Amino acid sequence: MSSTAAASEAYIDASASWESFNLDPRLLQALDQVGFEKPTLIQSNAIPLALEEKRDIIAKASTGSGKTGAYSIPIVQNLLAESDGSSHHIKSIILVPTRELSTQVFKFIEKLLLYSNNSIQVVNLSSNMNDQVLKSLLINKPEIIVSTPNKLIQVLEAQAEESEKLIDLSTVRNLTIDEVDLILSYGYFEDLQKLETYLPIKKNLQTFLMSATINDELNELKTKFCTKPAILKLNDENVYHNNLMQYYVKTTEFDKFLLAYVIFKLNLIKGKTLVFVNNIERGYRLKLFMEQFGIRSCILNSELPINSRLHIIDEFNKNVYNLLIATDETVEEADVEEEEEEEGEQKEQKDSKKSKSKSKKNKNNDYGVTRGSDFQNVACVLNFDLPVSSKAYIHRIGRTARAGKSGMALSFVIPTKEFGKHKVASLKTAKRDEKVLRRVLKQQLRNGFEIKPYQFDMKQVEGFRYRSEDAFRAVSQTAIKEARIKELKNELVNSDKLKRFFEENPQDLATLRHDKELRPTRIQSHLKRVPEYLLPESARQDVKNIGFVPFHKNKGRGKGKKKPTRSKADPLKSFKHRK
């Protein structure tokens, strides 16, 4: 069995087994190798529909519920069943919204093909290989192509002039669109329309459309690509998020920084934390601020080269880094509009064309980490900046408590009366924080979940204010600009090294750290130490006795269940000093 962690009992479908789907022995062996003992609910529902009934499928299932397997397993099974090992044709196209996800899905399929003796080939079109390498891979007519819609169309259009067609989609038998609503909101709709002209639509083409949240725009795609699809809407949030504790803290614009300092310096969160901010500049501001206290973190945003982005996620998953500050660049007006409409606040009809073109700006980034990315063992998602919609909230918190594991989500919320009071620490999106919080609370409650208010003991936190203000002042606009350029330069060098050594020297990769200090202009080394007098009483007397956030499974979280005991529900209350 491999290192892939076993899923919890609630997460898998105990009544089903891989054997019951008549899977190819090579695939069964691969599933055993990745450590999937039994299918998850979405997998046990989707696989028979796809394999036995040959249905098109539209599936909505919770984040972290195993949707990748739900479509990849039938794809690989069909290919293994058909393959004679000699002739090759492109049979399956898998479209995903981001390059990160493209790599992730590609790697997963490679694992499923481990015992297929190269009879089936898979290519990641969106990876960073040069044209010659890509050409050599495509010449072999790989059975599966994983790509963003944009990249696929680019290659198809570029070859239109050439006599030899590298990609011939007339042989395609399966089209999968993962995170389909995000694909639409990224402005990929036109690319999908173009794709229609290359694919044998509705002629023997099986289609899978997958997402954790599904919107109305999907109807157009459904009519275009599907024939009598089976619609799977698993009401599974309460199964998957039973292990997720959710809290929010009402605070002020500056105190977000103060609290982040206290939380990370005093190690109040045990395990890896993924911090979400709403723009790139905020990410660097927070990193530079925390750096002064000796708190190391990595940055993840669309500015960084793709190789670095993938390496950072990989290393974070291998526990090389504890703290990752990711910019959520899906903070879209379209999302906000959509929610306002849903709640009847905006009566006017949405001009769908306008909203499609508006979100198009994201498309060229092909970047996104709130959706689909399989971050492993994330103990806490900290919404340093609250997202702008409850949909975005679902996807962010879905980066923790995955595969039945436990996790915690903590969100900082700026009350409307506090908005705009601290010029430098202020953020435009925070104006709507309270409104968004109301929606998030309502939406989570519908699924039986409570997001509890969390009160920090501000008397204890107050002692850290002076140092925070000092450190915050040092992070000037110029310091941020310089740090941004420096990081970019570092990562370009890293990315180049990564490119050259990717395959040959995997050990060398480990030495490329992404959490190096970026150093704001003014260095204040005294800030790295927390003096004894600032520690809470208990921490001063006996560091070993100080508590930490318990991330073990808590059975009492679900709807109508018994409330957890205070010590379990109040994880941030006790302080631990970072050594």
Ligand SMILES: Nc1ncnc2c1ncn2[C@@H]1O[C@H](COP(=O)(O)OP(=O)(O)OP(=O)(O)O)[C@@H](O)[C@H]1O
């Ligand atoms: N049958 C299974 N048994 C055990 N673990 C599984 C199984 N299927 C998937 N997993 C694990 O569950 C995690 C989540 O799976 P996956 O990334 O497919 O979720 P998802 O539904 O696509 O989530 P998202 O909506 O966030 O993209 C992964 O770490 C994966 O390895």
